[in-house]
Amino acid sequence: MRIVVNPQKGNYKILFLDQHSIRGAAFTEISETPKGPRPVQYRLRWGNRQQYRNTPTKDLIASLRKGEVFLTRHDESFERFLADFQVPFSLVSLCRVCLLEERITPINAKTAVRYRGSESICPDCAKRELRRELAHMGRMGRQSMSHMEALLSKYRDVDRVLASIQPEQIRMSQTLFDRLEAHPIQKTAGIEELPLPRVFVEASGVMTLMPAQQMAVDAGLLYGKDLLVVSATASGKTFIGEMAGIKNLVEGRGQFLFLVPLVALAVQKYQRFNERYGTFADVGIMIGKSRINLPENRPAGDRNTGAPVIVGTYEGIDHLIRCGTRLRQIGTVVIDEVQMLEDNERGHRLDGLIARLKYLAPKAQFLYLSATIGMPKILAKKLGATLVRYDDRPVSLERYLMFLEHKQKIPTLKKLCEEEFTHVSSKKFHGQTIIFTNSRARCHVIADALGPRYAAYHAGLTSQERREVEAQFLGGKSKAVVTTAALGAGVDFPASQVIFDSLAMGISWLTVQEFNQMAGRAGRPDFHDLGKVVILAEPGGTYARGSSFTEEEVAMRLLKGEMEEVAPEHDLEQSSEEYVANAVVCGGDEIELEQIGAIMVGTIEPVLPILLDRGLVRRANGKIELMPLARVMAEHFIGLERLLEILSLTNRYRDPIEILTELECAESREKVREREKGKKARG
Numbered sequence: 001m002r003i004v005v006n007p008q009k010g011n012y013k014i015l016f017l018d019q020h021s022i023r024g025a026a027f028t029e030i031s032e033t034p035k036g037p038r039p040v041q042y043r044l045r046w047g048n049r050q051q052y053r054n055t056p057t058k059d060l061i062a063s064l065r066k067g068e069v070f071l072t073r074h075d076e077s078f079e080r081f082l083a084d085f086q087v088p089f090s091l092v093s094l095c096r097v098c099l100l101e102e103r104i105t106p107i108n109a110k111t112a113v114r115y116r117g118s119e120s121i122c123p124d125c126a127k128r129e130l131r132r133e134l135a136h137m138g139r140m141g142r143q144s145m146s147h148m149e150a151l152l153s154k155y156r157d158v159d160r161v162l163a164s165i166q167p168e169q170i171r172m173s174q175t176l177f178d179r180l181e182a183h184p185i186q187k188t189a190g191i192e193e194l195p196l197p198r199v200f201v202e203a204s205g206v207m208t209l210m211p212a213q214q215m216a217v218d219a220g221l222l223y224g225k226d227l228l229v230v231s232a233t234a235s236g237k238t239f240i241g242e243m244a245g246i247k248n249l250v251e252g253r254g255q256f257l258f259l260v261p262l263v264a265l266a267v268q269k270y271q272r273f274n275e276r277y278g279t280f281a282d283v284g285i286m287i288g289k290s291r292i293n294l295p296e297n298r299p300a301g302d303r304n305t306g307a308p309v310i311v312g313t314y315e316g317i318d319h320l321i322r323c324g325t326r327l328r329q330i331g332t333v334v335i336d337e338v339q340m341l342e343d344n345e346r347g348h349r350l351d352g353l354i355a356r357l358k359y360l361a362p363k364a365q366f367l368y369l370s371a372t373i374g375m376p377k378i379l380a381k382k383l384g385a386t387l388v389r390y391d392d393r394p395v396s397l398e399r400y401l402m403f404l405e406h407k408q409k410i411p412t413l414k415k416l417c418e419e420e421f422t423h424v425s426s427k428k429f430h431g432q433t434i435i436f437t438n439s440r441a442r443c444h445v446i447a448d449a450l451g452p453r454y455a456a457y458h459a460g461l462t463s464q465e466r467r468e469v470e471a472q473f474l475g476g477k478s479k480a481v482v483t484t485a486a487l488g489a490g491v492d493f494p495a496s497q498v499i500f501d502s503l504a505m506g507i508s509w510l511t512v513q514e515f516n517q518m519a520g521r522a523g524r525p526d527f528h529d530l531g532k533v534v535i536l537a538e539p540g541g542t543y544a545r546g547s548s549f550t551e552e553e554v555a556m557r558l559l560k561g562e563m564e565e566v567a568p569e570h571d572l573e574q575s576s577e578e579y580v581a582n583a584v585v586c587g588g589d590e591i592e593l594e595q596i597g598a599i600m601v602g603t604i605e606p607v608l609p610i611l612l613d614r615g616l617v618r619r620a621n622g623k624i625e626l627m628p629l630a631r632v633m634a635e636h637f638i639g640l641e642r643l644l645e646i647l648s649l650t651n652r653y654r655d656p657i658e659i660l661t662e663l664e665c666a667e668s669r670e671k672v673r674e675r676e677k678g679k680k681a682r683g
Contacts, residue, residue: 003067004092006099007075015102016046016063022102027052028060030077037081061085072099095122097129114157126158133162134539144539144552147177147401175534177401177559183392188214195222196243197250203276210236212390213243219388222247226366228338228380230373231390233520234494237369238269241334244365246277249308254331254364256309257357261337261346263287263313264459264466268492269336270311277309286312286320314346315637318353321360322581322634330361338368339513341379341566341601348574348602349637354383355599356585359592372516374563382566382601394525399559400534403552409501409536410449413480416534417450420497421479429527432473433480434493436518437501438543443482446501450480457483485510485518497532498522503554507544510554512561535559568602573639575604576611580626580634583617588624610640 002017016024024046028039042060043052069082069089082089093112096119098105105122113126121129127149134148151161155174163174188209191201194217209217212231219227221244229237245256258273260266270285277283284307305320306328320327335354341347358366366385373379380387404412413435420431437443443456455469455478472478473493481493485505498521503510510518523531535558541551549557570578578600579593586592597604608624611617616630626634633643649659 001063001067002070003064004070004072004094004099004104005078005089006072006094006096007078012075012078013099014060015099015104016067017104022104023047025052025102026055026060028057030081032077036084037077039081072096093120095120095125097121097125112156113152114159116159121158123153126152126156129158130161133158144403144537144556147556148403172400175400175402177399180393180397180399182394182396183211186211186214189217194243196247199250199280200243200246200277203279204239204242205276206239210239210394211392212236212388213240215390216240216388217243219386221367224248224365226383226385227388228368228370228373228376228383228385229388229390230370230376231388232393233371234394234524234526235371235390237371238272238336241332241336241367241369242273242276244367245309245332245334246281248331248365249281254329254361255307255327256332256334257317257327257330258309258311258334259314259317259336259353260311261314261340261350262459263463264470265336265492266311266313266316267463267467268470273309273311281309282307283309283311286310286316314340314350314353318349318356318581319635319637321353321356322584322637324584327360330357330364332365332367333357333361334367334369336369338379339370339372339517339566341568342511342513347568348570348578351568351570351600351602352578352581354601355596356582358599359582359585359596371520372513372563373566374513375565379566379601393523393531395523395528395531397519397523397531397533399519400532401555401559402534402536403539404536406538406541409538410446412536413446413499413501414450416497416499417454417480420532423496425496425527425529427527427529429494429496430476430479431496431528432476432478432494433497433499434495434521435480435482435499435501436485437482438485438504438506440484442501443484446482450482453477453479455481457481459484485514493521494524494527495521496523496528496530497534499534499536501536502543503535503537503551503558504543509543509547509549510558512558513563515558515561516563566601570602570604572605572607572610573641576607576640577633577638578604579607579611580617580630583624583626584631584634588617588626590619590622590624593624607640614640614644616640616643 001023004015004017006013010029012028012030014026014028015022024044026042026044028042030037031040039057039060042055042057044055044059045052064082064087065085069087070092071078071089072092072094074091079089093107095105095107107120107122111123112120113123115121115126115129130148130152131145148161152158155161160174188211190208191204191206212229212235216227216229219225221227221240229240231237241258245258248254249256258269260269266285266287270283274283282304284304286305305325340350368383368385376387376389402412417433420433423431425431435446437446440458440460443458447454447456455472457466457469469481473481498519505514519533522533535555537552537555539550539552582593582596586596611630612619616627618625618627629643632638646659646663649662653659653662
């Protein structure tokens with residue numbers, strides 16, 4: 001028989017084992033006597049009995065002499081007692097928690113898990129203790145629990161894993177999810193070696209190509225090839241567009257259009273291009289006209305549609321086309337952030353715009369830029385472009401995951417931002433942070449709570465207010481900007497750290513593509529040595545009633561998720577809007593209308609029969625003639641359902657303000673439905 005003795009601060013638990021099971025259990029104490037340490041108060045339970053019975057200590061001594069004795073750790077008193085009776089013993093490492101439950105689980109240096117300081121327990125008990133400790137945080141999803149258990153297997157320390165969800169004790173190393181290493185610097189060509197105009201080479205300020213730029217050149221960038229360029233933020237995609245655009249312009253092939261999704265980004269690009277190339281080429285900006293005539297809403301630059309270089313938003317250029325304006329000969333079209341094709345609200349418009357530009361400028365070179373595209377080979381084929389894919393980052397990126405209660409988020413944000421700002425890179429720049437949250441109101445709550453040198457930044461600010469925030473950040477005076485997920489692909493803030501206060505855009509969870517786009521903004525090679533992404537996930541947290549996921553579950557899906565193929569499907573509302581816009585461009589020619597529709601990446605619904613039935617268009621001599629209301633649809637980015645709703649409201653209300661109010665409420669409800677539909681479709 002084997003006998004295991006587990007010393008417990010003067011009390012000793014004893015287990016009696018045969019080869020397969022525990023036969024009995026006992027407790028005893030050791031007392032000092034004139035003859036040395038001896039057992040007292042020996043209580044024994046044998047077999048299946050539940051109660052312990054007082055038993056003579058001589059029975060314990062007899063059992064020890066007959067059995068093979070093991071001690072779970074050194075104990076001077078018990079060892080002296082065994083020596084007095086010439087009972088040999090061995091030390092054995094067993095899980096203490098298992099022993100309390102009368103299980104025998106050997107542990108060793110490879111399997112033991114540290115618990116409560118210096119104690120060691122088995123992995124199964126460690127997992128149970130971890131789950132027990134996490135229970136007070138509310139519902140934690142299966143993936144999140146799996147992540148915590150993976151950390152437990154990695155560190156073999158319960159206290160260290162628990163520290164990752166206790167902000168006051170957090171050390172960044174304990175919350176590291178993974179690290180994406182930077183690729184070694186590749187040898188690339190000097191710009192002087194390339195067939196580029198001298199005036200461009202001198203104005204660009206660039207000496208040597210970056211790897212993604214070299215790959216684009218090798219793929220035929222400077223010989224008119226259409227390219228889809230997919231590479232990380234700060235890998236030099238904009239300059240790829242500049243090389244082709246200015247080269248084609250100087251060599252007489254036509255205008256250079258550089259199109260972006262946001263006004264703030266268009267203003268930044270306009271200022272950059274004007275500084276570089278304004279001495280030899282006029283630069284115009286096309287961002288649409290504000291309905292309110294205030295100084296901050298006036299154009300940031302020349303709105304000349306005939307300028308050789310035009311920077312614009314998608315809608316800014318598209319509005320001109322929808323109104324029937326003919327641009328000059330176009331030599332190059334750059335579509336920045338082409339992943340916006342997947343956007344629920346604006347993707348159909350970008351899809352239609354690309355098709356219309358291809359129809360209007362069949363000889364132009366088209367370049368599509370993105371940091372995040374799922375299955376880019378498929379999209380490149382749909383766009384008729386050659387794929388240039390550079391997967392390596394210019395700087396390493398560390399991704400961290402912290403589990404926090406909601407009330408702990410702002411203090412943790414403050415700590416992380418302050419610590420990051422104290423770091424100065426080898427390029428002499430302080431670490432600065434972008435904080436993404438889910439609403440404009442939350443931006444201000446966080447910025448106000450964090451104090452001076454922290455600023456809210458979102459589309460609800462005036463143009464002047466946004467410019468001031470940008471200048472403060474670019475000048476290194478701000479420690480962080482707090483912005484919405486809607487600006488994830490927006491203005492260029494060179495931040496070393498990106499923190500997600502929430503993982504939602506409004507009340508809908510981010511997609512893997514949106515998350516990667518935003519996270520990729522951490523770390524710029526000209527500023528920083530390392531990028532950091534930190535997720536602050538609230539276990540059980542959600543932003544919409546009835547959501548099937550909680551924030552910590554979404555965090556795991558985003559960190560481990562794969563981006564999906566860009567394959568938009570345009571519904572009746574979207575299809576009807578693009579159909580009438582296409583009809584404006586081609587003059588209603590039915591054959592050419594079909595050709596433009598075939599160019600589009602997404603699938604559109606057959607809307608012509610409905611438009612004919614509603615009297616919005618009419619067919620005559622192989623052409624589709626747009627009625628006045630159909631032209632309103634095209635020029636004002638309105639689909640069929642929206643138009644019918646407006647017409648209905650004009651019969652109910654006479655006051656335009658009431659009509660606009662009803663439309664805004666309906667639009668908000670529709671956006672929620674669309675996001676929920678998209679979320680369900682993504683699984």
